[in-house]
Amino acid sequence: MRLTRKSDTPRASGLGISRRQFLQRSGATTGGLAAVGFMGAPMMQRAEADEKTPVLDAPVETKRTVCSHCSVGCGVYAEVQEGIWTKQEPAFDHPFNRGAHCAKGASLRQHGHSTKRLKYPMKLVGGEWQRMNWDDAIEEIGGKVMELSEQHGPDSIYWLGSAKFSNEGSYLMRKFAALAGTNNTDHQARICHSTTVAGVSNTWGYGAMTNSLNDLQNAKSILFIGSNPAEAHPVAMQHILLAKEKNNCNIVVADPRFTRTAAKADKYVRFRPGSDVALIWGLLWHIFENGWEDQEYIDQRVYAMDEVRDEVAKYTPDVVESITGVSEADVYDTARRLAENRPGCVVWCMGGTQHTTGNNNTRAYCILELALGNVGKSGGGANIFRGHDNVQGATDLGLMSHSLPGYYGLAEGAWKHWARVWDLDYEWLESRFDQTEYADGKPMFSSGITVSRWVDGVLEEEEAISQRTQLKAMFYWGHAVNSQTRGVEMQKAMQQLEMMVIVDPYPTVAGVMHGRTDGVYLLPACSQFETSGSVTATNRSLQWRDKVIDPLFESKPDHEIMYLLARKMGFADELCKNIEVNGTEPLIEDITREFNAGMWTVGYTGQSPERLKTHQQNWHTFDFHTTQAKGGPADGDYYGMPWPCWGTAEMGHPGTPILYDTSKRVSEGGLTFRARYGIERNGENILADGSYSLDSEIEDGYPEFTADMLKDLGWWDDLTDEEKAEADGKNWKTDLSGGIQRVAIAHECSPFGNAKARCNVWTFPDPIPKHREPLYTSRRDLVADYPTWDDVTSHYRLPTLYKSIQEKDVTGKYPTILTSGRMVEYEGGGEETRSMSWLAELQQEMFVEINPALANDLGIAEGDDVWVEGAEGGRVRVKAMVTNRVGREVVFMPFHFGGMFQGESLHDRYPEGSAPYVLGEAANTATTYGYDSVTQMQETKCTLCRIEKAS
């Protein structure tokens, strides 16, 4: 660990030459579209003028970066001449994508040329956007934050961060919020895979993708449920289709919608949105009935499968058909395919997670794979494809309201651990927080409001909230508010805030949908191509990004903006105590080193900036099938050192390519299931039984390692004297020397123990997953047998409703199920991608997919304008697309559009020249209430609506 004190040296003046300045100076502007008086095909809209990239003879610098549009982590060669991103070349030697890209990745270079960017700090005054300089902006915004903090306590300000930050940005933002004295910070993982992280980590230890995209090539069967990689993770399809072609992999897609992935599948199963658990139990019913389960695996490595059997017995084929709409023959055939083709894996995404019952769904998928004995094997696993490029990293680094970095939680021990890493006084940290105790406890130790609920954090009555006041100011730092449900109430909440600050490369929907005339600030952040840092792909690999170009216009990198605000708020020295600061920019590598020093729980400790850069410079040495380096400076390492990469960087752990894979030595990437929930439950052993990783010196289950355990085992003297001094009284998570991990691994044991995966999560509302009807269900007849939970008084500081919503029958007015999803051309809320002309040209119209039968019933034809009205009254005016993609009871809308609100265009609310090329209604204006009982995940995949033709 090398931590450097911050430097006071001012930063050299000048940010370098921006492309625009360059063009002005060199006169190199080419003619381009001098006149734009053309109209394309009938559907084409007029584009605004744009220059072509100049052709330069200047020397070419090639930068290695990673696409920022999804978690696959595709490598990119960016060619830069005189500070201009002039070419993008395929990285054929990159181990994940071999040069391949989807529409978004193949247009990445346009990030270096976007004219739609937010160009300088601005504020809304009397309904007009006024340009500001950075100093004034930080002064005003920081001043207001301090004033609100003084008046209402630090919990009155919400720091909404982003999965589009680098790992360093994510970590620094969490630390920033902690030092500002609040847990009211979160990011998009909450509304994307929070139910996965909670469900999966509580099943077997870590809540992340178990294998890798490359390893999918080894699968004999893959079940996609609520996942559509052909549109959401297109380059993953390269590996999936290789599995199909070379391994004869049986691909099954279970989805309410016949997706583009389904078009490539061997079998497609259409089921009713929100009935995932019933479908999985239906599959397990046949698996148990036919004895297809892997009994030896279950005996050795799984706890409480018998309790699952009892639950599954209730889901007979007729019950399953009634709940899901899938026939007995289809369920049987699917179960048989999965059973006969092992190892196989399950892949799920938002279709599974974004439900009030999301945590039940994710655990049910895991249990299916455990029953089949697929977890911890090459070709098997629970392959959860994450969404944003760094949503895995931002989650791991704790940019969440319920934990500090590394899933340490918010208990006193967690704070003390991080206070040691930060070299800050614990009492000082404690003093930063509101000291009052509320229903959830003291704010320092109680989970903050989630991003899914900030709207209620503003609108809910003060007495009902578990903190001093409602939220008074919101920072939207890299966030698309249109990816959140309940758009109409969101607008109301925005109007009640005292201040809105949008920090983003683009003005975003938050900047235009509020209907306010004052109190909104826009701060231009640069993209990840204008700074450097690390990013964690869906398979847990860390990749380093070069800085491709200097920040465009007056934008600044996220970590610099955090520093500026911290300086104004008076804690910059504490924030950057171990981090060198150049001018006002904290040194990225020092931030990496600081989290390396504290992230023992998930093994983010071995990936030093130096090792990451070695991997980045040697893409070609990593094998496309195994991701392991053959020769070269990273010989034997797995690409990006997928976490856990145990111990210190000096220890040289290669990373863990497949979680819980006992066929390898722990020192070579093998692992057991984590011992996280004690050693016994109701007198029954929950440690592994006769299963252990290769060459483990303990040939049975064992608990997590502590200093005392080392002493008991007689391994204590394997530690150096320095390690002993640090490790005494600590455990594998808190020993900052890394000695405990080192010694455990020297004996080929997993530092976190060796336990059984558990099917019974006794701390959750449904210890064994159950089917529960959605809050807005079209099947009123099932509510009595499969009701939702009772309302909860306080969960993540807010009252959370279940029964009181489900009790109301709205099917008379809203008979149709509404679900949502992705399109390949756009990402998330779409503000960035709809501002890229090469992408925007391809999808210009927001639409709703309607089955031909339903369209005929409603008298709607393809291309008609229709109103889709959600069950809480939010209305969107969109084009009808009549297609068999959806069933008769379900309609589908993509959620990437924004800039229209209930029929009204918000185009003129954007700062001049920054409106995206394509605007459209946000699907989530019409979505409704509903939050997961464990994580507050929002329900976007199953609500009710009605559709009528617009006049």
Add this chain to the structure above:
Amino acid sequence: MAQMKFMCDAERCIECNGCVTACKNANEVEWGVQRRRVVTLDDGEPTEVSISVACMHCDDAPCMAVCPTDCFYKTDDGIVLHDKDLCIGCGYCLYACPFGAPQFPKQNAFGERGKMDKCTFCAGGPAETKEEEYQKYGANRIAEGKLPLCAEMCSTKALLAGDAQEVADIFRQRVVQRGHKDGGWSGNPQAEADSLAYDATQQG
């Protein structure tokens, strides 16, 4: 001499439009003109198949045959190019082309279409300087020893470009490897092993 060809493996194409934006990235063709497009048949049906289409650089190109100003020419590599200075925007080539490859920046009648634009196989076109070439025709990757960016960036390696013989070899290997009863076209239940040419009229 190489005979350059494109080939799109419909078994692999997922309609991600990566080829379309890769083309924009390489050539910066203006909004409204797409040298490459992805065509999906039976969208949303069990028989859904997608294929990426641009100029096929035909051996005996109909566009060349009908052009009244004879603006087309063929390179030694078999790439069909045209001279925008000679093009009068009449649109005959568009009528002649079976693939809809020629495109025009304007839609007005009576010669108001503007100069025809189409895929150059990333081989640029006739011009005095590099700047002019890029301005009129886009990238000349062939001159740099590279293949068209659309194929190089294809997300699933569906779109293949290169010498016809090599492209055919790659595709043949895939068909053998798949070993499915329907050969390369198993997405279509009506396709037969001996019918490798995709026949849209056979769609149900």
